[in-house]
Amino acid sequence: MAGDKDQKTHDPTDKRLDDARAKGDVAQSPEVRHVFGFVGMLIATGSVGTIAFARLGTALARLWGNAEAVPLGPVGTHALIRSLCGVIGATLLPLFASLIGCALLGGVFQARPMVIWSRIAPRWSKLSPIAGAKRLFGMRALVEFAKTLAKLIGVGTIAGLALRPFVGGFETLVGLDPIAIGTVAGGVVAQLVRSVAILVGAIALFDFVYQRRTWLAKMRMSLQEIKDEHKQQEGDPKIKAKIRQIGMQRARRRMMAAVPDASVVITNPTHFAVALKYDHNRGSAPIVVAKGTDAIALKIREVATAAGVPLVENRPLARALYASAEIDRPIPVEHYAAVAEVIGYVLRLARARR
Structure with missing residues (x-):
């Protein structure tokens, strides 16, 4: 039985997953970030890159056409450098912004953004050669190496197939102007990036599922861990039961202390007992000061007898009051008539004794 409790065969609870996320331990697939990186490259080689490089070419052509008008003194050189840096920047x-934005989206896509200061802080354990050897030659590192090798082979194959239709036309580029060469090269690069992006996307989908399943398997909990977590959230059941027992004992003592001041105790006669207090001067409904069954009912009768409180046997009324009335509260309206008869009987009995 102890071995069963220690086996991590139960799904992780929401609290365990939230605690892991708070520590930065989430399922992350580097292949998904690579896919978003390729998306950024497609944007860079697409319309955004075409427009940006067209503007750069226009600016450089204008600068080259007016080269004789640029002074080469210190002031003119500084102005030229500033102009070039501005145009290139x-x-x-926009190209770097698209790449960086897509790279950030690759992480946000897998988990909500958060700052984990404990992950940023330096750790001396990472400098340990033994720990580094475990990371390099462990099972996870072996899986990553096999995955990288397979991806490299696949990317090389896809790249070769994507470039094959263009190989025969490379010789026609000889003698063309730079703009024409750039157009052809841009088309080749775009086709290459698209083909590789499709392959990397398929690998990323597989890797994301694998990383997710591996992470959830690592987060599994044993039965003892679930019990300990439940105790931390809800409190120790033994302590809660002890507190509840102490509360019931205190309430019972207060209840017994109020029995001598009761006006009447209605009994079953043995299984139920309900003590009522009626103040004739206030004219309000009788108040239930104590009630109980079996041993508590016996104790109520003993305390009432010792204090001279009259006991009236009425089995249906005793059961009904015990089921519907609350301690330190007036009796329910539906029992007014029956209780009034009992109170009247007790008052007549008291007058007859006097």
Whole structure:
């Protein structure tokens, strides 16, 4: 039985998953980030890249055409460098923005963004050669190596197949102007990136499922861990039962202390007992000061007898009051008539004694 409790065969609870996410332990597939990286490359080689490089070419052609008008002194050289840096920066900024944005989306797609300071803080254990050897030669590293090798072979094959239709036309590029060569090269690169992106997307889908299943398997819990977590959230059942027992004992003592002040105790006669207090001067409904069954009912009768509180046997009324009335609360309206008869009988009995 102890071995069964220690086996991690149960699905992780929501709290365990939330705690793991708070520590930065989430299912992450690097292949998904690669897919988003290729999407960024497609954007860079697509319309955004075409427009950006067209603007760069126009600016450089304008600068080259007016080269004789540029002074080569210190002031003119600084102005030329600033102009070149501005043109190149304006050209490359949207390209880098698309690449960086897609790379960030690759991480956000798999898990919500968060800052884990404990992961940022330096750890001396990462500098340990033994720990590094375990990471390099462990099962996870072996799986990653096999996956990388298979991906490299697949990417090389797809790249070769994608470039094969263009190989025969490369010789026609000789003698063409740079703009024509750039157009052809841009088409070749776009086709190559699209073909490789499809392959990487398929690999990413498989890897995402694999990483998710592996992470959930690592998060599995044993029966003892589930019990311990439940105790932390809800409290120890033994402690809660002890607190509940102490509360019931205190409530019972207060209830017994109020029995001597009762006006009457209605009994079953042995299984139920309900003590009522009626204040004739206030004119309000009788108050239930104590009630109980079996041993508690016997104790109520003993305390009432010792205090001189009259006992009235009425089996249906005793059962009904015990089931519907609450301690320190007036009796329910539907029992007013029956209780009034009992109170009247007790008052007449008291007058007859006097």
